[in-house]
Amino acid sequence: MGAGSGPAATIPDRPTLPNVGIIIMFSPNGPDDMQRKTFRNMQCPIARSLERVGEWWSILILRDAFYGTKRFDEFQRNLDIAPNMLTRRLNGLVEEGLLEKRQYSERPPRYEYVLTDCGRDFRPVLLALLAWGNRNFAPEGPSVQIVDRETGKVVEPMLVDTENGEPLQMGRRHVLRAGPAADESTRARLSSATSHMTTAAPAAPAAPLAREAGKVA
């Protein structure tokens, strides 16, 4: 993705379209797209993940790839995204190893984009976003749901410990700790963190616990 690629990356590859506009910005660091520093060298696995998918469009492109979308014009139609932007985002996802670009026709040469193992492995993040969106931003009721095909029931996902199936209770039973590759600053950061993730919360009243039952994590 465009991280660290500097101003040149933000100049679209079709500057002569009829609706060209000229935008002049006064900025200490340029607009967001240039101002962004890379998260790649941060040790935090969340930051490293965002380095791969933190662009506005990338997560929706991955979502559509999970829906079975493969071809440029299909992505463009589904997402209503500018072609130069789609090209950049697809190339970025290919560079990061989340999509593979495959030729499916020789004459004319045509390509499709399919999820790699690493891309497919992003699915839990999408499902967690879906569940969070349904719980918080669907006042009219859910439009997309996870359903158990066998029972027909709507499924509310929850994060558990793979080994024993017990729900994650961050800040109570489960905490974040520095791993074997953590450097000093990561260790310091984790040991000074005080809440929600890393240390046992003060004895929680019954209501919040009940509120969290039936929720992911």
Add this chain to the structure above:
Amino acid sequence: MGAGSGPAATIPDRPTLPNVGIIIMFSPNGPDDMQRKTFRNMQCPIARSLERVGEWWSILILRDAFYGTKRFDEFQRNLDIAPNMLTRRLNGLVEEGLLEKRQYSERPPRYEYVLTDCGRDFRPVLLALLAWGNRNFAPEGPSVQIVDRETGKVVEPMLVDTENGEPLQMGRRHVLRAGPAADESTRARLSSATSHMTTAAPAAPAAPLAREAGKVA
């Protein structure tokens, strides 16, 4: 967040800093920050979630809030983020209802930012990102891990059906379906989707199944 707020929102509030630069861009739609359309009106719960946290910095700000960070200068120091950008992102997260701005000192007036219920509910997304980052982007080994305080064991999270504890098997046992609030286009989209999420995959060979065992979702 800046969605739909137009060009004005991208002009930083400190144009007279010593390192001001002028950037001229030729673009059909302006740079990414302006070109972005709102996802708010899309029915997809993933798109609606990204509307709230799809900015580069917002997810890292939420991560730090989970670590216990509350004050402007702490966020700024931890994230090494420009103050005007941090102000915008914090205000956006407050507007979206993920953070609450609370006065903790009257003289001088000082504020802190704490997670709301909706913000705390974002935790599973962060944990899924963390697990994905550890699996895919930590060649030197994990730097941050989820640990069971009782056993000391490292926890690999997995998504299950809250009701029966069974692992999500998207495209096999579990599928995405249109919910009660789905409009025609969402229904059409879901019914035409062909893979990974919505329809039973062709009988999967043993290897990919084994590969997915022990993984989230």
